[in-house]
Amino acid sequence: xxxxxxxxxxxxxxxxxxxxxxxxxxxxxxxxxxxxxxxxxxxxxxxxxxxxxxxxxxxxxxxxxxxxxxxxxxxxxxxxxxxxxxxx
Numbered sequence: 187x188x189x190x191x192x193x194x195x196x197x198x199x200x201x202x203x204x205x206x207x208x209x210x211x212x213x214x215x216x217x218x219x220x221x222x223x224x225x226x227x228x229x230x231x232x233x234x235x236x237x238x239x240x241x242x243x244x245x246x247x248x249x250x251x252x253x254x255x256x257x258x259x260x261x262x263x264x265x266x267x268x269x270x271x272x273x274x
Contacts, residue, residue: 197222198232202241205262206270212245212259233260241266 189197204221205213213221219229236242245259262270 194232197224198236201229201232201236202262202266202270205242205260206267209262209267212261214257214259218260 200222201218204218215226215230215233218233219226222229233242233244237244241263242260243263245261247253
């Protein structure tokens with residue numbers, strides 16, 4: 187089943203709204219997928235697209251500075267946070 191670009195855009199908006207509500211904390215892909223009620227791989231693809239647009243940032247290291255082997259945490263970018271905050 188294919189989703190239209192419009193529906194992908196709406197799901198991306200939900201992702202950004204969720205990350206905005208958690209700011210400045212970051213969330214794992216699995217947590218975002220659970221909150222949005224979508225497949226993790228689909229959410230990961232959308233997050234990668236949002237990263238290319240500069241709306242989200244990925245965190246590949248834990249609080250101790252060690253690189254995650256498989257996991258990535260995501261947070262809303264500073265630029266997107268300022269823009270989203272002005273719209274609210």
